[in-house]
Amino acid sequence: MYLIIFFILLSITFIFSYLYGGIYVVNQTVETMRIGILTSGGDCPGINATIRGVCKTAINHYGMEVYGIHSGFRGLLDNDIVPLTDKDLTGLLNMGGTVLGTSREKPFKKRTSSTSENKPALMLKNIKNLQLDCIVCIGGNGTQKTAAKLAQAGVNVVSIPKTIDNDVWGTDFSFGFDSAVSIATDAIDRLHSTASSHQRVMVIEVMGHKAGWIALHSGMAGGGDIILIPELEYNIHNIGNTIIERLKKGKAYSIVVVAEGIKTVDGKKAAEYIAQEIEYETGFETRETVLGYIQRGGSPTAFDRNLATRMGGHATEMIANGQFGRMVALQGDAIGSIPLDQAAGKLKLVNEDHDLIVQGKRMGICFG
C-alpha cells in the first residue's frame, strides 16, 4: 500500500517537473551551491541589510556562489541576474531601499487572453538553465504566496518576511516595521506643537494596508488621543464626544491617528474622511496629514538592521541544511522558521486584546 502511494507521489512529481522544467538540486555540496536572491513587493528599510546578511554568510562562511536577481520575480523571467561578491555587499547595512530593485510581478497570476506567455514555465526553465540551487525570496504577503507556489513547483526556496505593515503571518515582527513606526512617531510628535499652538484637531494617516500595526504602535508612542485601526469598529459620534470632553477638561487640541485601511464611505481616503466628519460633528478646526511613502524610505533603525541581519544569516544556514520551502520567522527572541504554505495567504492582524489597546483604553485613549 505504502509502495503504491510512494510511486503515485513520484509520478506526480515527475509529471510536474516535466511540465515546468525540472527539480532543482543542481550542485551537490554546500561549497558548490549557487544561490539566487531577489526582493519583491514594496520596499522597506532593512532590505539591504538582509541581502548583506544572506550573501556575506553564504560567501564567507559557507563558500557558496551568490547571484543577485533584479526587479523581483521579473528578473527570473528576463534572466536579469548578476554575480555578487563580498565587495558588492559593502555599505549596505544602513542603506534604505533595495540595491536589487523590486517589482510587484506575480508570475503565477492567472493568464488572461492578452498575456499568452506561460510565465511559470519560463521562470522555471530559466532557474534550471542558470543552475540556481536555491532562490531566496525577500518580501511581504504577495511574495510569500509566490514563493510558496515556486516551492510547490519543485524549486528550493527560502523566504524572508519584510514589510513595514508587520502583517506577514507566522513572524512576531518583520523588519521595516520598527523603522516605519519610528518615522510615524516622530511625525506625530511634531504635530503636537502645531496642534497646540492653533488649538486644532490634527488627523494623521499612516500606512499599514489592511492592518493597524503602524497606527497602533506609532499612535501609542506618539501620544495619540484617538487611534483608529481597521481591526476595530469606530463610531464618529463617539470620536466627536471624546474631543468635546477633552476640551471640557482644558485640553484644547487633539491628535487622531488613523490607519489607511479603516472603513470610510464613498472610497474617501482615511484621513480626509475622518477630518471632515470630526469638523462636521464638533465644529472644531481640523487638519489632516497623510504621511505616505516617507514611512518606507531611508535608513533602518538599529532594531531593524539587527533583525534583518539575523534573518539573513539564518536563511543561509537553512539553505546549507537543506531546509527548503520555509519562511524565516522571529519567534519570541529567537529566529526560527515555518513552512511557507502555512504563512502564505494569511494576514496577521491586530487582536482587540493587544496589550497596547488594553492599557491605552484604561488611560482614556479612544479606539473608536
Ligand code: F6P
Ligand atoms: O505594503 C507596504 C505598503 O507600504 C502599504 O502600507 C501600502 O498600502 C502599500 O505598500 C502601497 O505601496 P505601493 O504604492 O508601492 O503599491
